[in-house]
Amino acid sequence: MQDFYNIDSLLSEEEIAVRDSVRRFVDDNVLPIIGECYVEGRFPKEIVPGLAELGVFGANLPEEYGCAGLNNVAYGLIMQELERGDSGVRSFASVQGALVMYPIYAFGSEEQKQHYLPKMAAGEIIGCFGLTEPDFGSNPAGMITMAREQSDGSWVINGAKMWITNGSTAQVAIVWAKTNDDKDQRSIRGFIVPTNTTGFCAKDQKGKLSLRASDTSELVLEDVRVPKDALLPKSGGLKSPLMCLTQARYGISWGALGAAIACFEEASSYAKTRIMFDRPIGGFQLQQLRLAEMLTEIVKGQLLCVQLGRLKDRGEFTPQQVSLAKRNNVHIATDIAREARRLLGANGILAEYSAMRHMANLESVYTYEGTHDVHTLVLGQAVTGLNAFGA
Amino acid sequence: MKIAVCIKRVPDMESRFRISGDGKVVDETGLKFDMSDFDGYAVEVALQITEKLGQGEVVVVSLGPDAVQEALRKALSMGAARAIHLKADQVPRDGFAVARALAAELESGGFDLIMFGKHAMDTMSGVVGPMTAELLGLPNVSAVSKLDVEQGKGTARRELEGAAEIVEFPLPAVVSIDEGIARPRYPSLKGIMAAKKKPLESKPAQLDPTRLEVTKTELPPDRQGGRIIGEGAAAVPELVRLLQTEAKVL
Amino acid sequence: MANVLVFAETRGGDLRKVALEAVTAARTLADRDGGEVHALMLGAPGIASKAEQLGRHGADVVLVVEHPGLGNHSAEVAAATAAARAKEGGYAAVVFSASAQGKDLAPRVAAKLGVPMAADVLSFEKTGSGVSAQHPGYASKVVQTLTLTATPAIVSVRPGAYAPAANPKAGRIESLAPAMDPASARVVVKEMVQGRSGRPDLGEAPVVVSGGRGLRAAENFKLVEELAEAFGNAAVGCTRAVADDGWRPQSDQIGQTGRTVSPQLYVAVGISGAIQHLAGMRTAKTIVAINRDKEAPIFKVADYGIVGDALEVVPALTAAVRDAKKGH
Numbered sequence: 001m002q003d004f005y006n007i008d009s010l011l012s013e014e015e016i017a018v019r020d021s022v023r024r025f026v027d028d029n030v031l032p033i034i035g036e037c038y039v040e041g042r043f044p045k046e047i048v049p050g051l052a053e054l055g056v057f058g059a060n061l062p063e064e065y066g067c068a069g070l071n072n073v074a075y076g077l078i079m080q081e082l083e084r085g086d087s088g089v090r091s092f093a094s095v096q097g098a099l100v101m102y103p104i105y106a107f108g109s110e111e112q113k114q115h116y117l118p119k120m121a122a123g124e125i126i127g128c129f130g131l132t133e134p135d136f137g138s139n140p141a142g143m144i145t146m147a148r149e150q151s152d153g154s155w156v157i158n159g160a161k162m163w164i165t166n167g168s169t170a171q172v173a174i175v176w177a178k179t180n181d182d183k184d185q186r187s188i189r190g191f192i193v194p195t196n197t198t199g200f201c202a203k204d205q206k207g208k209l210s211l212r213a214s215d216t217s218e219l220v221l222e223d224v225r226v227p228k229d230a231l232l233p234k235s236g237g238l239k240s241p242l243m244c245l246t247q248a249r250y251g252i253s254w255g256a257l258g259a260a261i262a263c264f265e266e267a268s269s270y271a272k273t274r275i276m277f278d279r280p281i282g283g284f285q286l287q288q289l290r291l292a293e294m295l296t297e298i299v300k301g302q303l304l305c306v307q308l309g310r311l312k313d314r315g316e317f318t319p320q321q322v323s324l325a326k327r328n329n330v331h332i333a334t335d336i337a338r339e340a341r342r343l344l345g346a347n348g349i350l351a352e353y354s355a356m357r358h359m360a361n362l363e364s365v366y367t368y369e370g371t372h373d374v375h376t377l378v379l380g381q382a383v384t385g386l387n388a389f390g391a
Numbered sequence: 392m393k394i395a396v397c398i399k400r401v402p403d404m405e406s407r408f409r410i411s412g413d414g415k416v417v418d419e420t421g422l423k424f425d426m427s428d429f430d431g432y433a434v435e436v437a438l439q440i441t442e443k444l445g446q447g448e449v450v451v452v453s454l455g456p457d458a459v460q461e462a463l464r465k466a467l468s469m470g471a472a473r474a475i476h477l478k479a480d481q482v483p484r485d486g487f488a489v490a491r492a493l494a495a496e497l498e499s500g501g502f503d504l505i506m507f508g509k510h511a512m513d514t515m516s517g518v519v520g521p522m523t524a525e526l527l528g529l530p531n532v533s534a535v536s537k538l539d540v541e542q543g544k545g546t547a548r549r550e551l552e553g554a555a556e557i558v559e560f561p562l563p564a565v566v567s568i569d570e571g572i573a574r575p576r577y578p579s580l581k582g583i584m585a586a587k588k589k590p591l592e593s594k595p596a597q598l599d600p601t602r603l604e605v606t607k608t609e610l611p612p613d614r615q616g617g618r619i620i621g622e623g624a625a626a627v628p629e630l631v632r633l634l635q636t637e638a639k640v641l
Numbered sequence: 642m643a644n645v646l647v648f649a650e651t652r653g654g655d656l657r658k659v660a661l662e663a664v665t666a667a668r669t670l671a672d673r674d675g676g677e678v679h680a681l682m683l684g685a686p687g688i689a690s691k692a693e694q695l696g697r698h699g700a701d702v703v704l705v706v707e708h709p710g711l712g713n714h715s716a717e718v719a720a721a722t723a724a725a726r727a728k729e730g731g732y733a734a735v736v737f738s739a740s741a742q743g744k745d746l747a748p749r750v751a752a753k754l755g756v757p758m759a760a761d762v763l764s765f766e767k768t769g770s771g772v773s774a775q776h777p778g779y780a781s782k783v784v785q786t787l788t789l790t791a792t793p794a795i796v797s798v799r800p801g802a803y804a805p806a807a808n809p810k811a812g813r814i815e816s817l818a819p820a821m822d823p824a825s826a827r828v829v830v831k832e833m834v835q836g837r838s839g840r841p842d843l844g845e846a847p848v849v850v851s852g853g854r855g856l857r858a859a860e861n862f863k864l865v866e867e868l869a870e871a872f873g874n875a876a877v878g879c880t881r882a883v884a885d886d887g888w889r890p891q892s893d894q895i896g897q898t899g900r901t902v903s904p905q906l907y908v909a910v911g912i913s914g915a916i917q918h919l920a921g922m923r924t925a926k927t928i929v930a931i932n933r934d935k936e937a938p939i940f941k942v943a944d945y946g947i948v949g950d951a952l953e954v955v956p957a958l959t960a961a962v963r964d965a966k967k968g969h
Contacts, residue, residue, distance in 0.1 A: 032882075059580050408783055513779050518757075519748075521745060530827040549741070556713070557830070560828040560829070608785045614928070618943070619946040621948075626954075638926075640905050
């Protein structure tokens with residue numbers, strides 16, 4: 001779309017080059033097939049090697065682990081471009097990078113980092129992240145998955161995880177579990193669990209009407225025994241997985257804009273070419289209002305993200321700032337997708353156009369990684385100092 | 392194997408082009424630019440050759456204003472080793488002047504292979520490659536759709552109308568690259584970061600006065616298209632009638 | 642004197658149609674100043690027998706270079722010979738075809754003569770300051786007038802831009818020696834690979850039938866083949882997507898990065914009309930589009946559009962064209 005506010009002038013030459021390279025990849029490899037994948041309910045696995053070669057997985061982690069060593073703005077732009085293709089594609093990369101590679105990088109031993117990160121950057125190992133449970137979504141502290149240390153130092157894990165992106169595709173899962181019986185959230189630790197371990201089972205979640213081009217699974221762990229070195233040694237307490245989520249949410253703030261941009265581009269080009277009552281529908285005030293609102297919200301969201309990325313690069317950002325960006329950008333993207341769908345009239349319900357696909361996807365994005373409501377309460381607490389969460 | 396690839400920065404061809412106020416040229420302000428398509432293929436082929444041989448260096452060269460460094464950086468991020476920018480206020484439309492400037496630079500470079508795209512997407516002329524070959528006194532092979540090189544020798548396939556020829560030639564040589572030979576790789580994110588640190592040398596281009604000017608640019612008359620004569624097979628008789636009586640092409 | 646030298650292209654012991662087009666084009670320039678047209682042709686011994694065709698299309702003199710080493714075209718020999726002749730003859734202009742051969746040859750001759758050239762032009766004429774030529778640029782989205790002020794003015798003419806016109810002239814044959822020994826050429830043709838026979842080339846065919854992804858599967862391309870067959874004089878092209886998917890060879894691709902065609906009739910079957918494709922065919926005289934989506938951009942450039950499924954419409958059109966051809 002047109003760079004209405006010259007936001008490119010806030011970006012470096014490399015950041016623009018990164019965005020443009022991923023953009024071209026998405027144009028060539030995602031857009032032509034994604035509508036069909038969505039209808040078939042299949043994640044386009046075939047693009048994974050290309051994404052890996054491009055270097056998108058864990059792109060903001062250091063080069064010494066085979067990653068691209070990009071700053072956070074460049075990383076965010078990657079997420080934006082991937083989600084311009086589809087939220088499912090961006091989700092795949094978010095999980096691989098922010099929810100699996102990041103915890104290994106942040107909480108893993110040097111051996112774990114050396115072993116996993118280069119292979120994950122190369123797409124040779126795919127990962128998933130098991131935190132949410134069937135009965136514990138917004139309240140992860142209540143999780144019942146339990147890891148018990150054995151006398152030989154190994155761990156036996158029991159529990160169930162739900163809504164796990166990449167669950168059936170992954171070779172490893174980062175599983176979060178409590179490690180003592182008093183159910184204290186401070187005992188929560190992370191484990192790297194190979195998905196072919198006896199007792200580990202992943203099942204596709206059927207019947208999704210959103211994120212259909214994404215693998216969402218349920219994980220069941222029944223007496224899954226992992227060696228001592230499966231533990232992420234520096235993980236400790238609920239804070240650890242929440243740090244991962246902050247990383248992922250940062251990417252989502254950018255990603256949602258990608259979906260919004262896709263919808264805006266589609267809607268504006270449709271408005272200029274679709275003739276009704278002998279003139280382009282873009283000439284009618286009602287459609288202009290839609291387009292003006294879309295443009296305004298996208299520009300605001302972009303400015304939010306660029307500043308957030310700069311703060312993150314300086315090590316100054318807070319989880320509350322990420323909550324604000326995630327909450328706002330997903331919300332406006334959801335609205336933009338719906339308005340784009342409406343502008344497209346009956347054509348808007350077809351998979352051939354992207355608006356309804358994004359609209360349905362964004363309902364998941366609205367709900368995952370901290371629901372819109374939870375982020376509202378985070379901000380409420382930041383403003384008032386009063387905790388409005390359940391407990 | 393030392394390979395030079397000459398690349399050009401051109402506007403995005405998806406753009407809606409406007410004519411300059413004096414009606415002479417395309418007004419390029421505000422357009423998006425990128426490396427010309429065929430030049431991208433040439434860079435890709437050059438990289439593949441050095442990768443296959445396990446040795447060699449790809450040097451990219453571009454003539455034009457400072458903005459062409461963007462295209463050079465892109466080639467560096469794809470994997471070229473270094474870049475040469477021949478500075479000029481603009482790229483002259485006179486391909487011979489461009490070829491002279493390139494030849495003056497390439498002459499002493501010790502290149503085994505000098506590569507061009509078949510033509511630039513803006514001028515669509517394809518003359519600079521063969522002219523440069525001639526000025527350097529090197530064998531020239533244009534419109535190459537397959538290329539194999541080994542030390543001292545090259546084999547290429549050239550597409551002709553309804554036929555193709557397989558040619559052999561000694562190195563050093565100049566080749567220009569056609570569609571279909573290789574899809575250019577996406578600059579990888581690591582490549583983009585690495586490109587920052589690669590050498591890019593900028594020096595003035597030696598340009599002669601130009602003897603070819605663009606004196607007018609026009610948008611082609613709008614086709615009076617959009618005439619839908621019907622739906623489905625039922626419309627076929629009417630179409631055939633129009634082709635016979637109105638368009639007179641049947 | 643304002644004589645014009647024209648390079649008459651040969652292949653496989655015969656003149657190509659573009660040679661007659663180039664002579665016709667050269668004639669328009671020479672006639673303006675009462676100059677002569679000198680046509681230069683190279684080939685294996687025996688090629689001289691084709692010279693009179695050039696005379697019939699307007700060559701005053703035909704310069705024939707026969708050599709046993711010229712069975713295959715050699716750009717090096719042709720360039721050296723044409724440049725030598727151009728220098729000696731003091732021509733005002735040298736005209737080539739913008740064919741595969743000519744696109745390669747003309748710039749070499751220009752460089753040997755130390756002058757610029759206008760490539761792939763739609764038309765050209767003498768003007769006060771030199772020679773002006775019309776040339777499509779920017780993915781064929783604009784037409785530019787190029788003015789050459791150097792002498793000789795060198796142009797290559799887009800195939801199909803000039804229809805060969807009978808214009809009988811003396812066609813006096815002069816034989817000429819090649820300016821270099823073909824055996825010393827550095828680029829050697831090892832093999833000629835013939836394309837599919839019996840079909841005119843895309844660049845030369847008066848009718849082009851082209852297919853896109855709207856055909857849904859590679860095997861449905863036979864419908865396009867059959868329609869081309871029905872026209873009799875049609876070549877078959879395709880979109881980039883189809884070539885990328887491997888349904889058709891890359892050499893059949895029409896568009897910004899493929900072939901550019903200007904036929905009398907272009908039939909676009911199941912082609913949406915991306916800018917990339919339009920760049921290769923928008924100069925066709927008449928465009929017919931068949932597409933399911935009535936919003937497809939191809940209809941904006943098409944003279945005649947049918948909204949419908951290609952698999953249904955094309956067989957009907959094939960049958961109708963066959964009938965129409967029989968009626969002639």
